[in-house]
Amino acid sequence: MTTNADVSGLRLFTGEPQYENFARIHLAQSVKQMRPAERPFEFPTGPAITLPQTYVVDGVSRDLRMLLDETHTSALLVLKDGAVRCEAYFLTGGRRVPWISMSVAKSFISALVGIAQAEGLIGSLEDPINQYASLLSGTAYDGVRIKDVLQMSSGARWREAYTDPDAEIFRLSAALGPGGSFDEFMSTMVRETTPGTLCRYDSADTQALGLLLAGATGRSITDYMQEKLFLPLGMESPGYWMIDSKGREMAFGGLLMTARDFAKLGECYRNGGVWGGRQLVPTDYVAASTRADAPHLAPGMPLVGDHAFPMGYGYQWWLPPGDRGEFSAIGVYNQYVYVDPPRGVVIVKLSANPAYGTSTEETVNKDYENIWAMRAISRQFD
DSSP, X not given: OOOOSOSTTOOOSSSOOOHHHHTSHHHHSOEEEEOOOSXXXXXXXXXXXXXXXXXXXXXXXXXXXHHHHHTTOOEEEEEETTEEEEEEEOTTOOTTXXXXXXXXXXXXXXXXXXXXXXXXXXXXXXXXXXXXXGGGTTSTTTTOBHHHHHTTOSOBOOOOOTTOTTSHHHHHHGGGSTTOOHHHHHTTOOBOSOTTSXXXXXXXXXXXXXXXXXXXXXXXXXXXXXXXXXXXXXXXXXXXXXXXXXXXXXXXXXXXXXXXXXXXXXXXXXXTTEETTEESSOHXXXXXXXXXXXXXXXXXXXXXXXXXXXXXXXXXXXXXXXXXXXXXXXXXXXXXXXXXXXXXXXXXXXXXXXXXXXXXXHHHHOHHHHHHHHHHHHGGGO
C-alpha cells in the first residue's frame, strides 16, 4: 500500500491535510498523459442505495459517516452488476477530477503484465525477471521468477519506515526529485531473503515489474496502457503517469485517474477479465492474481513495514480473509478498488486520510477498517 514519502514537494505522513494536493498533483509533477476514448464507456445508473449507518470491525460497531469524514474521503462510487448505485464526491473530489492512486497503480501494472504474457511478449511467469529487464541483472532481482515479484516475494531488502531517511522507501522517493532516476535506485537493490518464501510488501517489486513491461514490450508503460487498457475500457477522462527526470513512470504509485475510470478495471476483473464481450486480461491470469497460492501469501502472513497484515496477497491485489473471493487494490491514504464478485459489487474509495503514516497503528491508518466498511456497503445487496 506504500508509495513515496515525498511526492512533488509534498510533505507526506506528517498529519497535514492533503486533499487539495491529491487532486492536482498532475499539475505540479512531470507526467505522461493518456487520452480518453473517443466514445467513452458510461456506466448505466440503477436505483440509488442508502449507505449503512454502521459497520463492524472486530466485533465493534462503528459509524460509516465518521469514517468517511475522518479519512477525508473525496469520492465514493458503488457499482452493482455494472450499474452505479451510489456516487458521492466530497472536498476536492468530482467525477472529472483525477486523483493520485498511490498503490492502486500496482494492480494496473499487474493487469498489463498479464496482457503482455497473453501476447507472447513474456514467455512465462516462471522466467527470471532480468531476462526481460537487463538493468536488474546483478541486483536483488537477478534470477528471481516474475511470479515471485508479482507476489511481493522477491526476497529484496526493503524498509517501510517513514521516519527513517535511510530507509529504501525514502531513497526510492528521491527519484522524483530534480535529476532523480528510478532506474538508478533499482540498480542498488540487494537481496535479503530467499525468493518465494516471504511476502514483504515492497514498492520496488512493482517498479521492477515496470522495467519488465518496458523491456518485454519495447514501449513505455504509458504507451502500452493507452492501447491495452485505457482505450479498450473506454476511459472518459485523461489519465496520467508521474515520471522521473528520465521519463520513467512511477509504476508503484504514480497513476492518476478518476473514480469512474478506476472502477473499470475492478469491473473488468469482476467479470474474469472480460470487458464488452472482449477478453482484455486472460481469465486464468485474473484467477491466479486474486488468490493466495502459497502459505506465505495467506491472510496474516504478508509483512507491511514492521507488522503482519491481516489480508493475503495475489498478483499485486490484496485478498481479504474469508471464502467469498473478494479482492482489492489498496493505496496509502485509503485508496481502494474493492471487488466482491459473488455480490456483483465494485467499490471505489478515494481519500486523503490526514493521519495516515503518522503511526504504524491500524487505528490510525485504517487500511483494514475500510475493507470492513466496504463489506458493509456490499452487504446492502444481499
